[in-house]
Amino acid sequence: xxxxxxxxxxxxxxxxxxxxxxxxxxxxxxxxxxxxxxxxxxxxxxxxxxxxxxxxxxxxxxxxxxxxxxxxxxxxxxxxxxxxxxxxxxxxxxxxxxxxxxxxxxxxxxxxxxxxxxxxxxxxxxxxxxxxxxxxxxxxxxxxxxxxxxxxxxxxxxxxxxxxxxxxxxxxxxxxxxxx
Amino acid sequence: xxxxxxxxxxxxxxxxxxxxxxxxxxxxxxxxxxxxxxxxxxxxxxxxxxxxxxxxxxxxxxxxxxxxxxxxxxxxxxxxxxxxxxxxxxxxxxxxxxxxxxxxxxxxxxxxxxxxxxxxxxxxxxxxxxxxxxxxxxxxxxxxxxxxxxxxxxxxxxxxxxxxxxxxxxxxxxxxxxxxxxx
Numbered sequence: 001x002x003x004x005x006x007x008x009x010x011x012x013x014x015x016x017x018x019x020x021x022x023x024x025x026x027x028x029x030x031x032x033x034x035x036x037x038x039x040x041x042x043x044x045x046x047x048x049x050x051x052x053x054x055x056x057x058x059x060x061x062x063x064x065x066x067x068x069x070x071x072x073x074x075x076x077x078x079x080x081x082x083x084x085x086x087x088x089x090x091x092x093x094x095x096x097x098x099x100x101x102x103x104x105x106x107x108x109x110x111x112x113x114x115x116x117x118x119x120x121x122x123x124x125x126x127x128x129x130x131x132x133x134x135x136x137x138x139x140x141x142x143x144x145x146x147x148x149x150x151x152x153x154x155x156x157x158x159x160x161x162x163x164x165x166x167x168x169x170x171x172x173x174x175x176x177x178x179x180x
Numbered sequence: 181x182x183x184x185x186x187x188x189x190x191x192x193x194x195x196x197x198x199x200x201x202x203x204x205x206x207x208x209x210x211x212x213x214x215x216x217x218x219x220x221x222x223x224x225x226x227x228x229x230x231x232x233x234x235x236x237x238x239x240x241x242x243x244x245x246x247x248x249x250x251x252x253x254x255x256x257x258x259x260x261x262x263x264x265x266x267x268x269x270x271x272x273x274x275x276x277x278x279x280x281x282x283x284x285x286x287x288x289x290x291x292x293x294x295x296x297x298x299x300x301x302x303x304x305x306x307x308x309x310x311x312x313x314x315x316x317x318x319x320x321x322x323x324x325x326x327x328x329x330x331x332x333x334x335x336x337x338x339x340x341x342x343x344x345x346x347x348x349x350x351x352x353x354x355x356x357x358x359x360x361x362x363x
Contacts, residue, residue, distance in 0.1 A: 008188050008189055008190065009188035009190060009363025013229075013232065015230045015292040015293065016292065054288075056288070058325075097322065099318075099321070099322050100321060100322065101318070127317060127321055127322065172304070173290055173306065
C-alpha cells in the first residue's frame with residue numbers, strides 16, 4: 001500500500017491449455033492471439049512502463065532436437081512478423097518426454113511514441129536441461145518500435161528448433177502483469 | 181496504472197510473516213511445516229475460472245548421509261499434515277550432507293472451472309522448487325499435469341508440505357511465506 005503503482009493482472013485470464021505446437025526450423029507463435037494481450041494502441045504511454053510475462057508448459061524432444069530458439073517480437077503474432085525484441089538459444093537435450101519449462105520476461109518502455117523503444121530481459125528454464133538468462137549474453141539495448149496510439153501490436157513469443165526431429169511444446173498456462 | 185485500467189489488482193494476502201519457525205525433523209510422511217497462523221484462509225467460493233494465486237515459501241534444510249529424495253506437495257485443505265487435496269508435487273534427488281542451505285518454492289494456482297457456488301471446480305497448479313546445494317526443478321518435473329477437482333463450497337488453506345524418503349534425520353526450518361492474489 002505504498003502508492004498508486006499497483007501491479008495488475010491483465011486479461012484475458014486463461015482456464016485451459018493452449019494448443020500444442022509441433023516445432024520446425026521456422027518460427028511459430030507460442031500462443032494464439034486470444035491468449036495474448038489484445039491490441040491496445042498507446043499502451044506503453046510513459047517511459048518506464050513495465051509489463052511482466054510468465055508462461056509455463058511441457059515439451060518433448062526427439063533424437064536430434066538441435067537448439068531450442070526463443071524469439072520475442074513486437075508484431076501481429078504471425079510467424080516472424082514485426083520487430084524482434086530479443087532472442088535466446090540453447091542446446092536442447094534429446095529424448096525428453098513431457099518435461100516442464102517456464103519463461104519469465106520483463107518488457108520495459110525506454111522511450112514512447114512513434115520512435116519508442118522497448119527493452120526485454122528475463123529467464124528461460126527447461127527441466128533436465130538448464131536455466132538461462134534472456135538474452136544469454138550481449139548488451140541489453142532498447143529496440144525501436146512504434147508505440148504511438150496509431151499503432152497496435154502484440155508482444156509475441158515465438159519458437160523454433162534447429163534439429164530435424166518433431167519436437168513439441170505445449171503451453172499450459174500464462175499470464176501478464178503490468179508492474180507500474 | 182493501466183490504460184485503460186483493468187482493476188485486477190495483485191493483492192498481498194495477510195497474515196504477513198514476522199518470524200521464522202523452529203528446526204523440525206523430516207520424516208517419510210508429509211508434514212505441514214508452515215503454521216496455520218502464517219497463511220490466509222481461502223473462503224468458500226473464493227475461486228472463479230481464471231483466478232490465479234501465487235505462493236512463495238522460503239525455508240532452510242539440512243541433509244545428512246542418506247537423504248535420498250526430497251518431496252514437495254502443495255495441499256489444499258486444513259493445513260494438517262498429510263491431509264487434504266494434493267494440487268501438485270515433485271521429488272528431487274537430494275544431495276547428502278548439505279548443512280543449513282536456503283531453499284524456496286514458488287507455486288501458481290489457477291482455477292480452471294468454478295461453475296457457481298457449491299459446485300465442483302478444478303484447480304491447475306504448478307511451480308518450481310530450488311534446493312540450495314542440490315538444484316532447481318519444476319513442479320511437477322515431468323508429465324502432463326491435470327486439473328484437480330475441489331468443492332468450491334468448502335474453504336481451506338493452500339500450503340506446501342514436505343517429506344524425505346531416506347533414513348537419516350534431515351531437518352527443515354520454515355522462514356517465510358507469502359501469498360498474492362494475481363487478478
